[in-house]
Amino acid sequence: MSNEANSLTIIENMDIKSVESTTRKINEFQSIVRKNLKEGKDFGTIPGCSKPTLLKPGAEKILMLMGLQSTYEILDSTRDFETGFFQYQVRCTLTKNGMVITQGLGSCNSRERKYVKQDPYSVDNTILKMAKKRSQVDASLTVASLSEIFTQDVEDGGIADDDYNHNSTPKTTAKSTDKATDKQIGLIKKQILESHLMNDEEKKRLEKKVNNGLSKTDASTIINWWLGDSKKGIEGERNKREKQEKAKQEGVSGKSKKDIIIEEINTLRHENFLDEDDAFYKAFDLNKKLEEYTEKELTIILRKLRSYVPDMTVSDEDLPEE
Numbered sequence: 001m002s003n004e005a006n007s008l009t010i011i012e013n014m015d016i017k018s019v020e021s022t023t024r025k026i027n028e029f030q031s032i033v034r035k036n037l038k039e040g041k042d043f044g045t046i047p048g049c050s051k052p053t054l055l056k057p058g059a060e061k062i063l064m065l066m067g068l069q070s071t072y073e074i075l076d077s078t079r080d081f082e083t084g085f086f087q088y089q090v091r092c093t094l095t096k097n098g099m100v101i102t103q104g105l106g107s108c109n110s111r112e113r114k115y116v117k118q119d120p121y122s123v124d125n126t127i128l129k130m131a132k133k134r135s136q137v138d139a140s141l142t143v144a145s146l147s148e149i150f151t152q153d154v155e156d157g158g159i160a161d162d163d164y165n166h167n168s169t170p171k172t173t174a175k176s177t178d179k180a181t182d183k184q185i186g187l188i189k190k191q192i193l194e195s196h197l198m199n200d201e202e203k204k205r206l207e208k209k210v211n212n213g214l215s216k217t218d219a220s221t222i223i224n225w226w227l228g229d230s231k232k233g234i235e236g237e238r239n240k241r242e243k244q245e246k247a248k249q250e251g252v253s254g255k256s257k258k259d260i261i262i263e264e265i266n267t268l269r270h271e272n273f274l275d276e277d278d279a280f281y282k283a284f285d286l287n288k289k290l291e292e293y294t295e296k297e298l299t300i301i302l303r304k305l306r307s308y309v310p311d312m313t314v315s316d317e318d319l320p321e322e
Helices: 002-012 016-036 056-066 124-143 182-193 200-212 216-227 237-250 257-271 277-283 295-306
Strands: 069-080 085-096 099-109
Touching: 016 056, 056 124, 069 124, 085 124, 099 124, 182 200, 182 216, 200 216, 216 237, 257 295
Parallel strands: none
Antiparallel strands: 069 085, 085 099
16 A cells, blocks of 8 residues: 555656656657668567567667767676586666666576587677677667667577577578478568568578578468468568558658648649649549548549640630731
8 A cells, every 4th residue: 555655646746747748758769769770780570579679789879879878797607617608697887977877787698599509618708798788788778768669588589680690590400390381481482582671681581591491380480470460460570561661651741642642643733734723623524622532532633644635735815916
């Protein structure tokens, strides 16, 4: 009961206008981050995850945008040269003008899947760097309130894996009895690898996985990631990217596709001497304002207007007097 009372006290003492202003600024900053970070370099998308994974270059850009400095401290470590086990736990502290803003934690060890097949004595420094990177990403997500946009907890699977050590991906050749079917492989190649919505880096990584051999389960995971699963309510990555592409085409102004079509129609009206509504409506047999037509109907009007040839004949009344 006392905890509830304390929570109510905090809410009652809040400056609501200040909270609204802060929330608005967070949303604006998130929008800036989305525009400045590049997929495949600053963040990666992997099968089966609803959110992309923030990578080290992306975390560094976020800190630069916010004018923050980072320092690192090893909280715990194990360097056992007899058994070949190495592990590090690192804390990242973000500061601005000497003031501590937030902290993040990260850990890594030589028994993680990506390192088990490597010489443990050669990955000591790599493991330390990975722990450091994870603490940095953790701090970046916290300070910029970006957890609803990115995640950091999946780094070893899917198309965007191994952002640090690309040579460490273990062979995933499937057993002959569990190999992906020809139909699955054909779908992945046709629907995913040939899609313009996939960037070059993603295609290379997926091609490598296909060439190494996919199991039926792996192939299903990749296909469901791309196409979605309506039964489970999962939206496919292809649909998400198509929406993003459409939004980019419509521009940052927030104009809908319908508004853009109307603007183009009005531009062509002027070029074809159809500025007057009566002349325009008569030429195209229209009986209502453009805004009242559907997007599909406007597209048809635009198509006709693009092929329209204005009547440039001159009547006797228009000829100058001699």
